[in-house]
Amino acid sequence: MIQLLPYDLERSFEVYLSLIHEAFEASGRLDHDFETFALGCRARLTDWLRRDDAFLRELRVDGRTVGLVEAVVNKQCQPQISTLVVTKSFRRRGLALKLEQAALDFFRHRGIATIVLNVAASNTGALAFYLRSNWKEIGAGPYPGSIRLQKSASF
Numbered sequence: 001m002i003q004l005l006p007y008d009l010e011r012s013f014e015v016y017l018s019l020i021h022e023a024f025e026a027s028g029r030l031d032h033d034f035e036t037f038a039l040g041c042r043a044r045l046t047d048w049l050r051r052d053d054a055f056l057r058e059l060r061v062d063g064r065t066v067g068l069v070e071a072v073v074n075k076q077c078q079p080q081i082s083t084l085v086v087t088k089s090f091r092r093r094g095l096a097l098k099l100e101q102a103a104l105d106f107f108r109h110r111g112i113a114t115i116v117l118n119v120a121a122s123n124t125g126a127l128a129f130y131l132r133s134n135w136k137e138i139g140a141g142p143y144p145g146s147i148r149l150q151k152s153a154s155f
């Protein structure tokens with residue numbers, strides 16, 4: 001059974017961290033970046049869970065959390081998918097497409113037309129996924145070696 005559920009920090013925080021670790025690993029950002037990120041992670045998620053412009057969903061397969069998506073209006077006031085990850089052993093089953101679609105639906109229902117995200121140019125798997133899903137490159141991302149992609153929420 002596949003379920004898409006709001007984050008439950010009490011139940012799943014450690015799983016979220018390990019999934020986010022996989023995303024940092026895929027992006028080549030494990031060095032010190034992840035440690036810094038992990039330190040502030042619970043506070044950041046707690047803050048996002050209070051906001052009505054943030055969309056945090058975990059994907060469970062037969063009760064096991066195997067993927068997540070985090071979408072939020074960023075500091076530049078742009079709607080952004082900030083994290084999208086499916087654990088290695090559950091990839092290539094269309095699960096990321098479900099998570100991405102749920103985030104796009106969330107923004108579309110708020111009348112938002114355009115979503116952005118950043119991906120490491122070296123993260124060829126993620127890049128292939130996004131291009132297959134019709135995201136378009138619009139320039140360099142905010143961190144070294146990253147690319148900024150954009151997609152219409154109503155696509």
Ligand SMILES: CC(C)(COP(=O)(O)OP(=O)(O)OC[C@H]1O[C@@H](n2cnc3c(N)ncnc32)[C@H](O)[C@@H]1OP(=O)(O)O)[C@@H](O)C(=O)NCCC(=O)NCCS
Pocket residue numbers: 022023024026027083084085086087090091092093094095096097098118119120123124125126127128129130132
């Ligand atoms: C990118 C990621 C989220 C894709 O998750 P997924 O559940 O495997 O993706 P899906 O099964 O929904 O893929 C849909 C389609 O995208 C394309 N695709 C997905 N992963 C791909 C890969 N590694 N290489 C080439 N194409 C890929 C394929 O066309 C795939 O369809 P197919 O399996 O029928 O060929 C996953 O690889 C991941 O979690 N990576 C690590 C975290 C990460 O890099 N996140 C993005 C950071 S911005």
